[in-house]
Amino acid sequence: MPAACLQGDRWKAHRKVFCSEFQQSSVQSYATVHLRAAKILASRLLRSPCQLKEHLRSNAAGVTMGVAYGIENESENTRFLAIAEKALEGMAAAAKPGQFFVDFLPFLKHLP
Numbered sequence: 001m002p003a004a005c006l007q008g009d010r011w012k013a014h015r016k017v018f019c020s021e022f023q024q025s026s027v028q029s030y031a032t033v034h035l036r037a038a039k040i041l042a043s044r045l046l047r048s049p050c051q052l053k054e055h056l057r058s059n060a061a062g063v064t065m066g067v068a069y070g071i072e073n074e075s076e077n078t079r080f081l082a083i084a085e086k087a088l089e090g091m092a093a094a095a096k097p098g099q100f101f102v103d104f105l106p107f108l109k110h111l112p
Helices: 009-021 024-047 049-069 074-095 106-110
Strands: none
Touching (some): 049 074
16 A cells, blocks of 8 residues: 555544544443344344354344444345455455456556
8 A cells, every 4th residue: 555545634534533433442332232233143043043154144244334334224234244245255256366368468457
Protein backbone atom coordinates (compact mmCIF):
# COMPACT_ATOMS: atom_id res chain seq x y z
CA MET A 1 0.00 0.00 0.00
CA PRO A 2 1.45 3.40 -0.90
CA ALA A 3 2.60 5.53 2.00
CA ALA A 4 0.31 8.34 0.85
CA CYS A 5 -2.70 6.12 1.62
CA LEU A 6 -1.58 5.79 5.21
CA GLN A 7 -1.36 9.50 5.92
CA GLY A 8 -3.60 12.50 6.05
CA ASP A 9 -6.52 13.76 8.05
CA ARG A 10 -8.99 11.23 6.64
CA TRP A 11 -6.81 8.29 7.66
CA LYS A 12 -6.34 9.75 11.13
CA ALA A 13 -10.09 10.24 11.54
CA HIS A 14 -10.82 6.63 10.51
CA ARG A 15 -8.15 5.29 12.80
CA LYS A 16 -9.45 7.35 15.72
CA VAL A 17 -12.98 5.99 15.26
CA PHE A 18 -11.71 2.42 14.93
CA CYS A 19 -9.53 2.69 18.03
CA SER A 20 -12.31 4.23 20.10
CA GLU A 21 -14.78 1.50 19.15
CA PHE A 22 -12.49 -1.52 19.38
CA GLN A 23 -10.61 -1.05 22.59
CA GLN A 24 -11.04 -3.12 25.71
CA SER A 25 -13.17 -0.54 27.51
CA SER A 26 -15.68 -0.51 24.61
CA VAL A 27 -16.25 -4.26 24.53
CA GLN A 28 -19.04 -4.06 27.12
CA SER A 29 -21.15 -1.98 24.75
CA TYR A 30 -21.38 -5.01 22.42
CA ALA A 31 -22.61 -7.35 25.16
CA THR A 32 -26.21 -7.22 23.92
CA VAL A 33 -25.13 -8.23 20.41
CA HIS A 34 -23.13 -11.17 21.80
CA LEU A 35 -25.92 -12.22 24.17
CA ARG A 36 -28.53 -12.14 21.41
CA ALA A 37 -26.27 -14.18 19.11
CA ALA A 38 -25.54 -16.70 21.89
CA LYS A 39 -29.26 -17.22 22.51
CA ILE A 40 -29.91 -17.75 18.80
CA LEU A 41 -26.98 -20.18 18.59
CA ALA A 42 -28.19 -22.18 21.61
CA SER A 43 -31.69 -22.36 20.14
CA ARG A 44 -30.40 -23.58 16.79
CA LEU A 45 -28.15 -26.16 18.41
CA LEU A 46 -31.10 -27.55 20.36
CA ARG A 47 -33.17 -27.84 17.16
CA SER A 48 -30.47 -29.31 14.93
CA PRO A 49 -27.20 -30.20 16.68
CA CYS A 50 -25.82 -31.96 13.60
CA GLN A 51 -25.54 -28.66 11.77
CA LEU A 52 -22.94 -27.25 14.16
CA LYS A 53 -20.72 -25.85 11.41
CA GLU A 54 -23.60 -23.94 9.79
CA HIS A 55 -24.77 -22.60 13.13
CA LEU A 56 -21.29 -21.38 14.10
CA ARG A 57 -20.88 -19.74 10.69
CA SER A 58 -24.19 -17.95 11.07
CA ASN A 59 -23.33 -16.94 14.64
CA ALA A 60 -20.01 -15.42 13.62
CA ALA A 61 -21.70 -13.53 10.80
CA GLY A 62 -24.42 -12.27 13.12
CA VAL A 63 -21.94 -10.97 15.69
CA THR A 64 -19.75 -9.36 13.03
CA MET A 65 -22.65 -7.66 11.28
CA GLY A 66 -24.14 -6.55 14.60
CA VAL A 67 -20.92 -5.05 15.95
CA ALA A 68 -19.56 -3.60 12.72
CA TYR A 69 -22.74 -2.37 11.06
CA GLY A 70 -25.52 -2.54 13.65
CA ILE A 71 -27.44 -5.06 11.54
CA GLU A 72 -29.46 -7.43 13.70
CA ASN A 73 -31.92 -8.76 11.14
CA GLU A 74 -31.16 -12.42 10.42
CA SER A 75 -32.22 -12.19 6.76
CA GLU A 76 -29.89 -9.23 6.25
CA ASN A 77 -27.03 -11.18 7.86
CA THR A 78 -27.66 -14.08 5.51
CA ARG A 79 -27.81 -11.80 2.48
CA PHE A 80 -24.57 -9.99 3.32
CA LEU A 81 -22.85 -13.25 4.24
CA ALA A 82 -23.74 -14.66 0.81
CA ILE A 83 -22.30 -11.56 -0.86
CA ALA A 84 -19.09 -11.80 1.18
CA GLU A 85 -18.69 -15.50 0.40
CA LYS A 86 -19.19 -14.88 -3.32
CA ALA A 87 -16.54 -12.14 -3.22
CA LEU A 88 -14.12 -14.48 -1.42
CA GLU A 89 -14.73 -17.20 -4.00
CA GLY A 90 -13.95 -14.73 -6.79
CA MET A 91 -10.76 -13.60 -5.07
CA ALA A 92 -9.68 -17.20 -4.49
CA ALA A 93 -10.28 -18.06 -8.16
CA ALA A 94 -8.37 -14.99 -9.31
CA ALA A 95 -5.44 -15.84 -7.04
CA LYS A 96 -4.86 -19.24 -8.65
CA PRO A 97 -1.81 -19.17 -10.92
CA GLY A 98 -2.62 -19.62 -14.59
CA GLN A 99 -6.17 -18.29 -14.41
CA PHE A 100 -5.53 -15.42 -16.81
CA PHE A 101 -3.84 -15.08 -20.19
CA VAL A 102 -1.46 -12.51 -18.75
CA ASP A 103 0.05 -15.32 -16.65
CA PHE A 104 1.18 -16.99 -19.86
CA LEU A 105 1.74 -13.92 -21.98
CA PRO A 106 3.23 -11.24 -19.69
CA PHE A 107 3.26 -8.56 -22.40
CA LEU A 108 -0.55 -8.42 -22.08
CA LYS A 109 -0.26 -6.54 -18.79
CA HIS A 110 0.77 -3.47 -20.80
CA LEU A 111 -2.41 -3.49 -22.90
CA PRO A 112 -5.54 -1.61 -21.77
